[in-house]
Amino acid sequence: MVVQHNMQAANANRMLGITSGAQAKSTEKLSSGYKINRAADDAAGLTISEKMRKQIRGLDKASSNAQDGVSSVQTAEGALTEVHSMLQRMNELAVQAANGTNSKDTDRKAIQDEIDQLNTEIDRVAETTKFNEIYLLKGDDGEKTINMKAHDAGLKGTLTDNGDGTATFKMDELNVGDTVSIGGKQYTIGATKADTDAAIDAANAKQANPDVTVNGVTYKYVAAKTADAGNNLGAVTAGYYVDGKYDNTNNQTATPDKAALADIKALATGGTTITVDNKDYKVINDAVADGVDDNDTSVITKQKAYELAGKELLAANHIGDTENKATVKNSDDSDLAYDKGDGTFKITVGQAKVANTLSFSLHVGADADMTNKITVDIDTMNSANLGIKGLNVTDKNGTAATYAIDAISDAISKVSSQRSALGAVQNRLEHTIDNLDNISENTSSAESRIRDTDMAKEMVNYSKNNILAQAGQSMLAQANQSNQGVLSLLQ
Template structure:
């Protein structure tokens, strides 16, 4: 028998230490509710579950983003609903004024006054409707490429816009007294650069923004048909060309305007759409661009309408109905986008639930199973303590041999 080293006591002590460590881990798991509290518990499981946690946070935030987007859309749609109401009232006023029973100077002037007031209110709603300071209906979110172009003299300035894919393209416009007056020569090259030449030869010439707009669209369509312009997205953006501004007039033999004016160029600058983050990654399919057209009276075509004359009122009826259709189309697009976002939210909710369940299976502790482990380790701990006490008593038996 040896007394220098009590191997039985050392073994019991080692086992007691192991049991104490196991009980400590069980208590930690039971008190925290997690199976993995540190990388040492399950390194691979920790790495996977942390990625899942990040994904869950992203999905939850994307859900909040989509809900905010729906609130924004509802705000914009609320403003457009009132614009619709005013356009319907304009239709009523124009129809009244188109009736021959009204007097121009009194009755139709009163109708015109109300018509002008409605135009002002449409502009006020377009300028003031906002969500968290973001203007919604003033054209800020039209996602178009715009430029301001001067023709001849500084007074002849108008604004043009095209689709977003034409951003950075150049538009050049000028006059040429070698070309017949009241003629517009528009062309587009394979790169999408626009060139417009207004004829000013011999006679007085007047060009409206609408005439220039039609000429450009025809030129773009021709370039598409003959294969000059092959980029489909660029072509569609150019086909949405829109001109706004005053009528451009050139008087024959007026040297201040007639003659060949040096062409002026302007680069089309892209306006920003509202980018919505509706997913947990920066992939394109998790981002959505929200666009809302300019809903001001001028953009709707009703700002310049006159109803104080019978003939003007008759022509105004169609213009107002076109404006109603424009607003209806915009509201329809917003409604479709809102429905899409609602489906997005549902999908995000289901995905969040499933990823959370997967993360729970990896990270969370099974309380019943861990209680079984804790009970086992607790019994082993007590047994090890008892055996350590017994092992410590064993060397005392040597005293029997010394008597």
């Protein structure tokens, strides 16, 4: 027997220490709920868990970012709802003002007053709508120049936007005798002497020496004939004779009223109506050479019609042109005039200076990846950008109001386009939020399996270690008592 080394006690003490350490760890895991409380618990697991925690918290905040984005977009779109309502009211007013029963001094002025108020309110909405101190409809810092949309002034023809701030308008072909509406007035295309000469020549080319009627008097061509005394017929000189008056009986010589087509052409003077090949040509009486009949202002030449049409195009395209850039010229770049033009016009559209487009990005991901950015673009939604700044409907005959209807229609379309873009972004963000929440949930589940304590399993370990600790303490006590037998030898 030895007393210097009590190996039984030492062994029991060592095992009790191991059990107590394991028991302490179980207690820590059970009380914290985590099976990894320090790197020593699971170094690799801790690294994976912390990366997942970074992703989870980033995803949760990204979801919050997207929700804030939805709120900002809803704020802007809600404000544009009212802008749409005001534009619809302005359209009603413009249609009302275009009616000819309105008085310029009273009715149209009252309409203009309401249009001015609505315009001012649209500008106020654009200036004041904000979310978290960000002005949503005011635009961004800086300025840009925008082009207005080209207008055809209600003329019949084809309008082509060239995409470079210009447009081309080609009127439907005008022919002599056609009726055309320009600026709310009806005009008839009168003929010039050149028109009647060309018509007579064309008819002559189809059939030699055609019949020609001048102011209701028809001239027919009669070929030359020799005298026939036996039949009591005189000689006939070739030429044009008034229908119904030709007579060469009783040996009388017949002399034509007009010797040739050239003499018929010479009858085409101002106010004359020439009928050839079943078509009437009213020759315009234009002594002052302005393209307008001196006796009937509703009768004009084709070139005069082109001039008037060009001026109406200019008036229509000046709406919203705050920079006074709108111009209209003939296809050969000549200025509008009563004796020029071929019905094709070059339009330089109006312009306006507005604030730059507001653009902000929503970060909707946990990583520093630019694909996690969703950009929201919102144009300035004031009257200048909508092309209705300075809209005026107080002209004499309602033509300005008619053109205003087109401008308001463009403004409605522009607001609709912006609202559609915002609605598309909102729908995208809602899907983004659902996806982020789903990823966060699944990643949290994976991180839980790595880091969280399995309470049932750990409780089994704790109970086991608790029993072992009690047993160890009992065995240590017994081991300490085992050397007490040495005392009996020392008595």
